[in-house]
Amino acid sequence: MSTGASGAAGSASQDGGSGAASTAERTPLLEMRRVNAHYGAVHALRDVDLSIYQGELVCLLGGNASGKSTTLKTLLGMLTPTSGEVVLDGEVVNDRPISYRVARGITMVPENRRLFKRLTVRENLQLGAYLRKDSDGIAADMEHVYELFPRVKERLGQRAGTLSGGEQQMVAIGRALMSQPRVLLMDEPSMGLAPALVQQNFELISQIHEAGMTVFMVEQNANMALGIADRGWVLQTGRVVLDDTAEALLANPALRTSYLGGGKGASDGSSGADGTAAG
Amino acid sequence: MSLAEPPAAPGPSPSASPGGDGSSDDAPPRPPFAQDWRRIARMGAIGAIGQIFISLSNMPVKLDGRAIIEGVLSLGYLSLVVLPLASGSRVGHQIRREGVPHHRPGAHEIIGGAACGALVGGGLSLLAVLIANFDLREPLVNWSPILADLLGFNRGTAFAVIIWLAIGAAVGAAGGLLRVVPPLARRVLWTMVLTLFGAAVLESLTTDLAEGMGIEGLIEWFYAPRGGLTITGAIALAAGSGVLAFVARGRIKGAKSRIDALEGPARNRANLGLILATAAVLVILPMFAGKLTNELLANVGLFVLLALGLNIVVGLAGILDLGYVAFFAVGSYSAAVLTAATSPKIHPELPWFVALIGVVLLTGLVGLFIGAPVIRMRGDYLAIVTLGFGEIIRLLFLSDWLSGWFGGSQGITNIPGAEIFGLATVAGTDPRSVFYLVLAFCAIAIYVSWRLERSRIGRAWMAVREDETVAEAMGINTVNVKLLAFVVGAVLGSFSGAIFSAKVGSVFPASFLILVSIVILVVVIFGGMGNIVGVVAGSAVLIGVLGGPKQPGLLAEFSEFKLLIYGALLVWMMLARPEGLIPSVRRTRELHQEEMAQDAWLRGQTEDDNGGRDATASTAATSGSTVEAARLAGESA
Ligand SMILES: Nc1ncnc2c1ncn2[C@@H]1O[C@H](COP(=O)(O)OP(=O)(O)O)[C@@H](O)[C@H]1O
């Protein structure tokens, strides 16, 4: 794991209140500058600006089909923006393949975890380290994953598809950590988990973050996500309509009406968020 | 035979669920006559139509010449009792679901089986009546008096009607009985049946081997002069195998699980022992075998080699290549051009082993050339395009345009045998040496597959097979990785081609029909995709018994029905045992656990008993999210 000096930086931005003030002089680890992205004729992202700093835990909120997954895909390189720039550590990586970005520290935990179901847990973890050549480092990181999730160690030889939902989540995160990421992109980590596991899942993410990992999390569960995040954005039909600290977002009445009602509110509350976008 | 209830499935049953094996019959037997008559009628009708179809395909008449047991049972009549037996057993099947009572089998199953079997047999009664009264020979060429005589045992229509109802009922009842008898008895029975069938199928092989070892006398006692087991021989075999199965009860499984439980060096030693034993048998056996047997073994070996190659493409990387024959063809032709003096355009007349380098390079290039545009497509599109390329390659070899190079439809003839470092010449006139050469290449292919499966690149292939998008997100260059699988498969296929041309001594475009691709694919699926042992065993058994696209197998009588049987097998495999004949333990566990999860989910739903196996299978196939839901349900409970 890259347990560099990120801990200090992370806490700095955590209590910094407004992200802009404390981060003005630093370059973001990962950044989107006025990005537009299309699927054929579908305009999925519209002038999206995001910046994620080392050591932060930030989240992107939004209803169904608002473009959250598309944002992550564009950051990882599965989709090329039609305009604007994706910047990794100061370098524009628009034309770089996924492997380049993974090797330089971006990793995604995909929606629904999507483990390689018929492969063993061990093989899943090994695949996370696919681009790495340092077998000693890989072995050390394996051990690290076992420390983090003792359950995973017990199930190494088992097929990933036969694990329980909670165990699958552990393997999915473990697999992502195996690539030695600097920033972890998580697509709706609580989706499809049993209610009892959702809380545990957010605790896990915050634990990983506290160990020094930069996390960019996409969620529909706004309340829980903002409870652990430093900052957040709200996306609506491909456009960033809110950009604020977690506390401010939580206090924002527009967001409150649109999201905090849970799953039901998310679908019908989008007009509420729209009102504040102008302000 | 194989359509009937398969013998106890290998692999551990998931421990988490209460649905064990036979021990959880928690409900009393169902009353004998309270049958689900609609289910019986439906299965009976389907079976009857199947019987009529089999009869009109002429299988019974053609196969009647091949005796299983002298004067008692021929392969032809056997083809008519398989369906009653299978449906008689099937109709008594209860879907095991958690929370749904499972009745102890009893008279209910036997009577249901008999009724269903009688209906299936009744299909033949109906056919006999129809043949006697109407003449439909015009569209249906096999609508003939010969068939009528066979159905009526030469005693007329009325006899045919009665006897087939009776046979159907008896065989169907036997099928039902199979559910009732204790597992041990069932295993003993199955062993006896399979031994008799196996002995009859292997007749030419065993006779040939016995001659090689000088023990013809014994064989003459077992086999009748005009083919088939003698009655005394059959009884002796059945008794012997039955006693063996009884004595060995549990021991084989025990030994196997003990080997499976071994770990580390002990496991390796056990594996090595098994491999050496197999190798020893395969090396020694051909020494006693005559030309025909060795010819058969060599053909089987060529197809095993092809299957191993395709297994990398389909089984490991998940690329559904329907044009695999292209690489067999390119391998054969390039070996022919490089070694034969009669090659029309260029004829370097290289020694075989040197030519092999050229063969590998050429096939690798062709693999790249075909693969590069194709590999970006997904699923169905890829399958169809590869199908096209397979044909295009053959048509190119056939074309006038390239006939100056490859001889068009005349092909290339007088290809010399393969010279092995001046030690021996491997040619078709000496099939034993061909077999040894094939065996060596199979060993290489197995080793390579085995190593690849456990390597970084093998993992990348499997990741692409499982979920291409996520594989990409791991940083795997999916296009390159799949292309590599395609090329490795192509090269393995070309080895088979190069040996093939040296063995046959000539290559023609007609040797590389699309059929070859299909047969290899069936064989790979039959054995269990991605599982080396399964693929080797599956292809050896299928090609050995049924034969290749043009090569005869042990049951040469099957030749015209080969494709029908391959097709039926494929459909049945996909429905009943998607994990293949010899599934890897991992795979069984997964498939069965999905079923269990499905059960857990169904528990909450309304009971629906008519769906049968098919419904379970099809929902299981599309139930990624359902399974998830079931797991979650289990977790929160
Ligand atoms: N592969 C695709 N092809 C075409 N349109 C897509 C594709 N994936 C997503 N979209 C569209 O892009 C928009 C944003 O989708 P997505 O980013 O998946 O939303 P979210 O993750 O917020 O639910 C939606 O309108 C969706 O229909």
Ligand SMILES: [Mg+2]
């Ligand atoms: Mg999404």
